[in-house]
Amino acid sequence: MQYSSQSVAKPYFIAAIGLFVGQILFGLIMGLQYVIGDFLFPQLPFNVARMVHTNLLIVWLLFGFMGASYFLVPEESEKELHSPLLALILFWVFLIAGALTILGYLLVPYAQLAEMTGNSILPTMGREFLEQPTITKIGIVIVALGFLYNIGMTILQGRKTVINLVLLTGLVGLAVFFLFSFYNPSNLVLDKYYWWWVVHLWVEGVWELILASILAFVLIKVTGVDREFIEKWLYVIIAMTLITGIVGTGHHYYWIGTPEYWQWWGSIFSAMEPIPFFIMTIFAFTVVNKRRREHPNKAAVLWALGTAVTAFLGAGVWGFLHTLAPINYYTHGTQMTAAHGHLAFYGAYVMVVLTIISYAMPLLRERVANSNTAQVVEMWSFWLMTISMIFITLFLTAAGILHVYLIRAAENPIPFMVMQEKVALFYWMREGAGVVFLIGLIAYLISFFIGGEEKEAATA
């Protein structure tokens, strides 16, 4: 660690991991509710468990992105963070607001939560992933503004690199597109149209800028490869991301009441969305092959390569599988989407946050790398989580295909709930893979507490 203010990243990373554990536990509950329908009913209905599962994911990834920014921006800007105190205050504000929101979901019926928080004044609740009460959304905006001010001032007053400028662009985009969550017209079609300006332009747009810059930073650090080379590739990746991804939003505009020309725009542009992920994979392996040093933190290198490959598989390949309009006509609204969502979020965003944590956490704990034993356990957790997530994806894909086969392509279509019982085997196997994921996560947690001979910081 070169700058003392980088240490504010540590609570962000710890909170991220803690919320990650919560997310997985609720995922397992939901997985069980898929096969044992009355599990925890009516105390914890499925929709509440799902809100907690998806909202925890978003919040912990945001903690991860903020921690990553606080860690890498001082180093890239070659100066201390503008205000470490503000970073710590915002940490507690965000954590408490997030915890209260989750408790609100769990302790109060959702309709009552809407009433308590004055949803009727500015209705924004009850839309997928944007279930937070309006006051929580306002809180998110305030935290984001404070965070952007802090990061922005540091970069403005310090060295401007491609990495910190791309990161800043991504973070500003994240904040700007979130503002569309406040637009909720009575017209469902318009509501859906602009809802995607948050959801799609986040995960298939500006978040990819954040992802690519964090990955580029870690790769520079662990390989010692020339910055010029890495920055050029970073530009190529994000150029392809936005060129394909912005109009690629059209692949959500096939069947929600929008004009039919979107079937062409969406299919053509989103079919090219795997390209930036493919380049990212080539880029990561090229950089590691050209490495000028053997970094003692082998686990971080594994996470970095794993991010590139799994993001390509989950976001690229699994996205492509159902993105063309004639195929999407059959797969839209099936578990196919859930399959893609799981592997894409895990491969791109979960793994990049775990990559920066893997690289930065030892440094924040004043060592270059953890002991070999700790790294071996961490690498076990990498394989357990990654492979089980691939199996979750495969089982959900099977369930999605069966949905199409039994209802949409069948001569004698059966009702949805009957179909669900017929595919229950795949939901059971998905739950099994989920348990393996939890075991991987436990191994990951344990890896932080394994001692042994650490690599000394003095040699850094």
Added chain:
Amino acid sequence: MSEVFTKSMARNIYYGGSVFFFLLFLALTFDTSSALPKRDHRENITPQVAKGKAIWEEHDCIGCHTLLGEGAYYAPELGNVYKRFGNSKEAIKGFIKSRPVNGIPGRRSMPQFNLTEEELDALAEFLKWASEINTSNWPPNIQG
């Protein structure tokens, strides 16, 4: 390679490409906005339909169901439920009203939301309006 394709070329593609395609996206959005009224039949969005959408949201229906294919895949698609229930608002209301408070042993069940008659009417009107949106013939089958 490094001389042929430089960092500043990559940067220019990034800036130029993002701006161009964002403007294209805005132009398509502008065109969509003018084409939508014929497809979404907004003239039929009465205060009751708007209220129905609010009730839909305040009970987080999207957390289990899909609506025009978006949402959760735990419970049936509702964009066409009005048609699936034989073009009957009463059938929709009846289904919602009759959910057992403690669920159905071993099976998935919709919670009992204790909606008033007025709220049920609004929700059914909203689902009726939603079933009339021109979705380019999606879903492929009435079962969803």
